[in-house]
Amino acid sequence: MNKPLDIARQRYLYLFKKYGVGMLFMLPWIIGFSAFVAYPVGYSMFMSLHKVDIGPDGFQYHWLGLKNFHDAFVVDNEFPIDLISFFQQMLLMVPIIVIFALLMSLMLNQKFPGRFIYRAIFFLPVIFATGQVLTELFAQGAGDIPFVDQYNLGPLIQKYVGREFADTVMYVLGKVILILWYSGVQILIFIAGFQTISPSIYEAVRIDGASPWDSFWKITLPASVPFISLNMLYTIIDLFTFPDNPIIKHIKNNMVKIDTGYGYANALAWIYFGFIFVLIAIVMWFFSRSMSRRSVRS
Amino acid sequence: MSTGVWTERAEKVSQTVKGIFWSRTSQRIKVFLLGRSLSDGLIAKLVLCVLLSIVGYLYMQPLIYMVSTMLKPLNDLLDPTVGLIPRELTWENMHTAYRGLVYGEAIRNTALLSVSCSIVQVFICAVTGYALAKMNVPFKGFFSAMIILSFLIPPQVIIIPLYVIYSKLHLLGTIWVFLVPAVFGQGVKSALFILIFRQFFKAQPISLEEAAKLDGASTFRLFFFIMLPLARSACLVVFLFSFIWYWNLYYEPGMFLTNSFTPLSIRLDHLQEVLNPSPFGANTVQSDVDPTTESAKMGAAFLIIAPPIIVFMFLQRWFVTGIERTGIVE
Numbered sequence: 001m002n003k004p005l006d007i008a009r010q011r012y013l014y015l016f017k018k019y020g021v022g023m024l025f026m027l028p029w030i031i032g033f034s035a036f037v038a039y040p041v042g043y044s045m046f047m048s049l050h051k052v053d054i055g056p057d058g059f060q061y062h063w064l065g066l067k068n069f070h071d072a073f074v075v076d077n078e079f080p081i082d083l084i085s086f087f088q089q090m091l092l093m094v095p096i097i098v099i100f101a102l103l104m105s106l107m108l109n110q111k112f113p114g115r116f117i118y119r120a121i122f123f124l125p126v127i128f129a130t131g132q133v134l135t136e137l138f139a140q141g142a143g144d145i146p147f148v149d150q151y152n153l154g155p156l157i158q159k160y161v162g163r164e165f166a167d168t169v170m171y172v173l174g175k176v177i178l179i180l181w182y183s184g185v186q187i188l189i190f191i192a193g194f195q196t197i198s199p200s201i202y203e204a205v206r207i208d209g210a211s212p213w214d215s216f217w218k219i220t221l222p223a224s225v226p227f228i229s230l231n232m233l234y235t236i237i238d239l240f241t242f243p244d245n246p247i248i249k250h251i252k253n254n255m256v257k258i259d260t261g262y263g264y265a266n267a268l269a270w271i272y273f274g275f276i277f278v279l280i281a282i283v284m285w286f287f288s289r290s291m292s293r294r295s296v297r298s
Numbered sequence: 299m300s301t302g303v304w305t306e307r308a309e310k311v312s313q314t315v316k317g318i319f320w321s322r323t324s325q326r327i328k329v330f331l332l333g334r335s336l337s338d339g340l341i342a343k344l345v346l347c348v349l350l351s352i353v354g355y356l357y358m359q360p361l362i363y364m365v366s367t368m369l370k371p372l373n374d375l376l377d378p379t380v381g382l383i384p385r386e387l388t389w390e391n392m393h394t395a396y397r398g399l400v401y402g403e404a405i406r407n408t409a410l411l412s413v414s415c416s417i418v419q420v421f422i423c424a425v426t427g428y429a430l431a432k433m434n435v436p437f438k439g440f441f442s443a444m445i446i447l448s449f450l451i452p453p454q455v456i457i458i459p460l461y462v463i464y465s466k467l468h469l470l471g472t473i474w475v476f477l478v479p480a481v482f483g484q485g486v487k488s489a490l491f492i493l494i495f496r497q498f499f500k501a502q503p504i505s506l507e508e509a510a511k512l513d514g515a516s517t518f519r520l521f522f523f524i525m526l527p528l529a530r531s532a533c534l535v536v537f538l539f540s541f542i543w544y545w546n547l548y549y550e551p552g553m554f555l556t557n558s559f560t561p562l563s564i565r566l567d568h569l570q571e572v573l574n575p576s577p578f579g580a581n582t583v584q585s586d587v588d589p590t591t592e593s594a595k596m597g598a599a600f601l602i603i604a605p606p607i608i609v610f611m612f613l614q615r616w617f618v619t620g621i622e623r624t625g626i627v628e
Contacts, residue, residue: 021517022433026441029426029492032482037448040459047458059462107350112343120614121354124361126539127610128603132548132563136599137360140367140592177359240452241549251454262458269455280450 048266068267082246088168101183105190126184135243186231193227229287368597395597399565408561416540418480427495449489475554491536498532562602
């Protein structure tokens with residue numbers, strides 16, 4: 001009679017011995033995740049399907065279904081435009097940041113006197129390339145490169161990339177230095193990544209007569225493909241909260257409007273997240289495919 | 299006659315020796331200038347330095363603009379002929395900014411917030427990362443996926459529910475609104491830190507653990523007295539990043555810390571209203587650039603980033619080498 005209970009108890013005891021301490025170490029994170037991530041995510045989804053009014057006794061919800069999402073594209077005449085223009089900016093900004101980080105890290109990885117000073121300069125923006133200081137600099141128009149105005153590049157750009165995209169290009173060029181400030185962590189990741197390539201490979205190809213140019217294309221670049229993808233992902237995530245972001249401003253404005261409110265703002269945030277998520281998925285899929293192909297070949 | 303032959307021969311030999319010597323020297327100079335590979339010659343290094351200096355100057359230009367603007371009097375600021383170097387230096391803007399930010403109090407708040415939160419984050423992320431790397435945890439893959447997912451969710455999506463939760467817990471307006479999530483592993487970018495620690499602990503050899511266990515160390519002892527001291531460089535990296543990101547945090551403090559306990563970033567936001575109150579009330583839309591407060595704002599921005607820059611200056615060497623060794627990347 002007692003036997004199955006005993007077995008069960010022993011089983012639990014065994015499980016506790018096996019997993020107990022590990023679960024204890026994980027416990028704070030699990031509590032935090034369910035309280036400060038999982039629950040808010042669910043709640044925010046719930047809100048996005050309702051019209052939320054602030055009554056005298058807290059929130060009041062009116063079921064709307066998918067109307068908020070529908071409105072975002074059909075009724076709202078700012079949001080789709082903001083979304084498109086932000087994605088255009090992102091398509092330009094992500095490659096600029098990643099390529100710049102790659103070039104800088106290649107240069108900073110060489111041995112030359114005063115390397116530490118230069119490294120310090122290029123990591124410096126990590127300290128303040130977030131938050132309010134950057135917004136202030138954006139507002140004052142600091143950080144444009146002088147030759148855009150000097151040589152009157154505006155019409156030229158319009159001629160080559162078409163009118164729809166020209167504004168975006170001009171905007172990005174106008175703030176290009178502040179955008180480059182977003183590459184501090186990426187430079188670090190690349191430099192750390194280069195350390196993982198063993199120097200004996202370079203020595204071997206040099207003996208075989210490869211030029212530095214060859215060894216860059218044949219060794220450094222293929223070996224840093226995982227870091228390029230990592231950096232692209234990091235950059236995209238980082239640009240979510242870009243201080244000059246029109247969508248975030250729009251979401252914030254809608255939060256306090258009476259006729260839209262929290263529900264609509266949440267729906268906008270979810271749409272925004274959905275688009276970024278698709279972008280991230282595409283990047284991940286692309287890089288995982290190219291990497292798996294490489295491993296098949298070798 | 300025979301001596302003539304010998305001197306001729308001797309001359310020939312000396313000439314060939316000289317030739318070899320000169321060709322060697324020129325070779326040496328060539329190697330010195332151009333290097334054996336592309337990167338270790340003098341010319342290549344010079345080109346590299348010049349290139350980096352130019353890019354570095356462009357890169358630092360907004361910072362230079364900031365410093366120059368904050369030291370300019372209003373006349374120089376409005377005069378278009380004055381470039382980056384002001385005609386006369388003034389500390390007036392700095393004083394205004396200092397007073398407008400209530401700097402002493404604000405820096406105390408900010409420092410308290412960022413130091414306490416980042417210490418907590420180092421500890422809790424190390425614990426979680428260690429559990430994921432070396433311990434038996436059920437659903438490990440699921441947890442890892444959730445950690446990455448929590449990194450992806452933008453704060454804008456969950457800020458309203460979080461506001462409701464914090465207000466129910468009576469945390470709003472106090473430092474606890476940031477400390478409590480940090481204690482439970484949900485601080486600023488904690489997902490990234492957990493992944494850094496996980497990577498670091500994974501790289502540690504398993505024999506170390508076994509040896510400690512054979513000597514009778516408990517799991518806690520093993521973690522606190524062996525693993526954590528080993529992870530010193532990872533801890534430093536995480537601490538610095540966390541410190542800097544908490545220092546600059548703007549969106550969340552703007553939502554949660556509006557009244558009493560405000561950090562520097564929020565005060566910079568309100569500086570315009572403090573210095574030059576709009577006659578139409580606080581809610582009217584102000585133009586982005588107001589020349590009378592522009593200098594003071596730049597001064598305030600400089601005051602905000604100065605302390606982390608000083609910290610960074612002292613620690614950057616360890617910081618960089620630390621990152622190279624932590625295995626932030628595999």
